[in-house]
Amino acid sequence: MPELPEVQTIVSDLHQTIIGQKIVNFETAWEKALKNTSLSEFKKTILSQKITDIQRRGKNILIFLENDWVILVHLKMTGQLIFQNKPSKNKILRHNFFLESGFLEFRDVRKFGSLNLVKKADLEKYFEKLGIDALNPKFTTQKLTKILQKNKTKNLKSVLLEQNLITGIGNIYASEILFEAKINPHRQTGSLSAIEINQLHRAIKKILRKAVRMRGTSDSDYLDGYGHKGHFQEVLQVYRKNGQKCPICGTIIEKSTIGQRSTFYCPHCQK
């Protein structure tokens, strides 16, 4: 699933290509992706509208229109949002926004991705349950400490994945962050010392920023806003590296399941 760095990369790419363009047509081959609107209502709202901005909230993509409606795109498991100068005839193309000079293609193998319409004025309410963004400057060590204290009996890795506590971190970066912080993913949240919380906070910012710089992880389906792969998969330390040697100490990296999600860690480096 695309996480913060992947969604941020897509949004930054599309910022350069789609803003100022009018949506001249919209076609869909998977109407079920429209969650809170009908196809005719959706088209009526977006057609002939100019795109004024594109932003990221957690793993959500927000496309702002000049009529103060916002198209919310969630890529879920395998969604891709790619700008093309020419139509691509891609087999997994589910939705196509025809723009004045090109096409904004929503491709999706698994078809879990969604499209929603929200009034700009209702955005805060719509996202009120979403936790603080992991790269928000207001997400400080103090803020992380508070979140962990409130959830002290829960498993640490599961808490990192809870989007209503901290938003942006998914399964790939949770493993990489905990390796960077040298903390075992099986730990209970309340067992972390102040020093460890500090290390964890630093690791969250460092890994996510590095992944944004490297344009995300193309581990399976992810492609950027131009249809190209990211590069963070080249520097993954533990994610899907079970059975291989830890790059720091040489111990074999283990895989276990926490909250039904695969977790990868070094049993020696991560205490």
Ligand SMILES: [Zn+2]
């Ligand atoms: Zn190790």
